[in-house]
Amino acid sequence: MSKHVLVIGAGFAGLSAATSLAQRGYQVTVLEKNEGPGGRARVFRAEGFTFDMGPSWYWMPDVFEQYFARFGHQVADFYDLVRLDPSYAVIFGDEDILDIPAGMPELRAMFEHLEPGSAVRLDEFLRQAAYKYEVGINKFVHMPGRSLLEFADPRLLVDAVRLDVLQSMSKHVRRFFKHEKLLKLMEFPVLFLGATPENTPALYSLMNYADLALGTWYPRGGMHKIVEGMVKVAEQQGVKLEYNQEVQEIRVENGLATGVQTATGFRPADIVVAGADYHHAEQQLLAPQHRHYDEKYWDSRTMAPSSLLFYLGINKRLKNLRHHNLFFDEDFGRHAQEIYEQPQWPSKPLFYASVPSQTDPTVAPEGCENLFLLVPVAPDLADPEETRERYYHLVMDRLERLTGQSIRDAVVYKRSYAHRDFVADYHSYKGNAYGLANTLKQTAILKPTLKSKKVSNLYFTGQLTVPGPGVPPSLISGQVVAREVEKENKLSFNN
Numbered sequence: 001m002s003k004h005v006l007v008i009g010a011g012f013a014g015l016s017a018a019t020s021l022a023q024r025g026y027q028v029t030v031l032e033k034n035e036g037p038g039g040r041a042r043v044f045r046a047e048g049f050t051f052d053m054g055p056s057w058y059w060m061p062d063v064f065e066q067y068f069a070r071f072g073h074q075v076a077d078f079y080d081l082v083r084l085d086p087s088y089a090v091i092f093g094d095e096d097i098l099d100i101p102a103g104m105p106e107l108r109a110m111f112e113h114l115e116p117g118s119a120v121r122l123d124e125f126l127r128q129a130a131y132k133y134e135v136g137i138n139k140f141v142h143m144p145g146r147s148l149l150e151f152a153d154p155r156l157l158v159d160a161v162r163l164d165v166l167q168s169m170s171k172h173v174r175r176f177f178k179h180e181k182l183l184k185l186m187e188f189p190v191l192f193l194g195a196t197p198e199n200t201p202a203l204y205s206l207m208n209y210a211d212l213a214l215g216t217w218y219p220r221g222g223m224h225k226i227v228e229g230m231v232k233v234a235e236q237q238g239v240k241l242e243y244n245q246e247v248q249e250i251r252v253e254n255g256l257a258t259g260v261q262t263a264t265g266f267r268p269a270d271i272v273v274a275g276a277d278y279h280h281a282e283q284q285l286l287a288p289q290h291r292h293y294d295e296k297y298w299d300s301r302t303m304a305p306s307s308l309l310f311y312l313g314i315n316k317r318l319k320n321l322r323h324h325n326l327f328f329d330e331d332f333g334r335h336a337q338e339i340y341e342q343p344q345w346p347s348k349p350l351f352y353a354s355v356p357s358q359t360d361p362t363v364a365p366e367g368c369e370n371l372f373l374l375v376p377v378a379p380d381l382a383d384p385e386e387t388r389e390r391y392y393h394l395v396m397d398r399l400e401r402l403t404g405q406s407i408r409d410a411v412v413y414k415r416s417y418a419h420r421d422f423v424a425d426y427h428s429y430k431g432n433a434y435g436l437a438n439t440l441k442q443t444a445i446l447k448p449t450l451k452s453k454k455v456s457n458l459y460f461t462g463q464l465t466v467p468g469p470g471v472p473p474s475l476i477s478g479q480v481v482a483r484e485v486e487k488e489n490k491l492s493f494n495n
């Protein structure tokens with residue numbers, strides 16, 4: 001008889017783990033506390049608008065293609081993917097906007113215009129980054145990170161040197177470019193990893209390759225289309241998904257998880273995979289004697305930032321905005337300090353505005369615009385309504401000034417979202433948005449381990465363990481954990 005796996009959480013990692021295990025012959029049930037799938041990538045609809053709640057950047061299309069291919073599908077079976085051109089816009093100040101072109105000749109010309117001689121250096125930068133992407137995404141991120149021995153292969157050690165694991169992203173970028181705008185452009189993608197360029201290994205210039213060479217894409221209908229595709233594949237593989245099923249406890253006897261407790265009763269299992277936030281699963285669902293880490297350990301981790309979000313329905317079309325807009329008109333150094341070193345509400349934050357209705361008319365009523373605002377902020381801050389409102393006006397003042405139009409008076413729908421919502425909706429530790437930061441001290445075997453050291457049939461997956469935050473890594477995390485479960489349970493290993 002096949003073993004029964006209970007997966008906690010229907011985010012990208014939980015869905016990916018569940019589907020990969022079902023394909024290998026396990027009987028899999030996913031228990032999700034919310035009323036639908038997707039976790040941080042859920043969707044909601046209001047007043048004719050369709051809002052993606054979390055991720056909006058579709059990067060690394062090859063990872064999604066490979067994911068669906070494992071189950072005999074292609075991305076096109078589930079959604080229509082369009083490449084954005086320009087990929088995004090960076091707003092440096094009044095009438096100082098840089099469109100980042102999708103085409104390489106146009107991109108090289110833009111570099112050359114800003115800093116003569118930089119186009120050739122961009123070629124070299126991207127050549128190195130392509131190598132890092134190839135090794136990083138095809139090899140390193142698939143490692144379970146449970147032992148240094150995984151890295152003992154001499155070819156990997158050679159790779160580790162070429163991969164720039166020890167140099168910071170900030171130094172690496174400055175070896176190639178000098179112009180302030182190019183530095184900001186090249187450092188921006190590591191912000192997705194939840195840490196500053198100074199604290200991020202240069203290995204992650206693979207993100208520049210993802211950004212500038214592989215491009216920014218958009219699934220028509222919204223990012224939730226990925227989740228819908230994943231749910232279809234999960235069901236085809238026989239995964240049972242149950243919503244409104246919050247797990248309250250992981251039961252353990254003699255070092256083995258026997259199942260989980262929910263409001264509707266005890267659910268027995270042979271194996272438990274926790275796809276909920278690691279801290280919650282370990283510190284709140286397990287009794288103290290079964291935890292490998294303690295609160296002191298968690299408190300000493302560098303969490304990725306939280307976010308203050310606004311989902312806005314606008315009853316007119318907006319000008320001077322692209323699908324993705326990065327407002328880098330203030331000092332990033334100061335904002336970063338107020339996130340990481342002296343955590344507090346930022347004095348002059350950078351922010352991001354997404355307007356998917358610029359590409360996709362289905363996400364807003366005709367003649368209207370779907371506007372999503374994101375301000376990265378330190379985790380673990382109090383977020384009362386007055387504070388949210390203060391930042392709404394601070395951001396709107398800049399948005400209206402920099403794009404030369406009134407926006408507030410056209411808002412017909414408004415919803416804010418921050419720390420306490422992340423905690424209530426996802427049991428997020430300190431209200432983090434993107435999990436654990438990918439700093440050097442929190443990479444690979446230095447991340448919270450994907451297999452419990454105290455409960456032998458309990459595994460963890462998702463953005464707080466390997467390989468890290470972001471949609472593609474969370475997807476991969478589920479595949480990595482499924483492989484580990486299989487290795488240790490030897491049902492039908494067919495990697």
Ligand SMILES: Cc1cc2nc3c(=O)[nH]c(=O)nc-3n(C[C@H](O)[C@H](O)[C@H](O)COP(=O)(O)OP(=O)(O)OC[C@H]3O[C@@H](n4cnc5c(N)ncnc54)[C@H](O)[C@@H]3O)c2cc1C
Pocket residue numbers: 008009010011012013014031032033034037038039040041053054055056057058059245246247248275276277280307309374425426427433434435461462463464468469470471472474
């Ligand atoms: C605002 C925002 C913007 C982002 N932008 C991008 C982007 O543009 N591109 C990108 O690649 N990534 C982006 N990310 C990051 C990306 O969304 C996440 O890394 C990824 O979705 C995490 O997936 P996960 O499966 O690890 O966690 P989650 O999505 O949080 O899934 C965990 C699931 O577990 C459930 N759960 C928790 N506790 C329990 C319990 N006790 N019982 C049952 N279920 C439980 C939760 O409800 C949730 O559904 C963004 C994230 C946010 C928040």
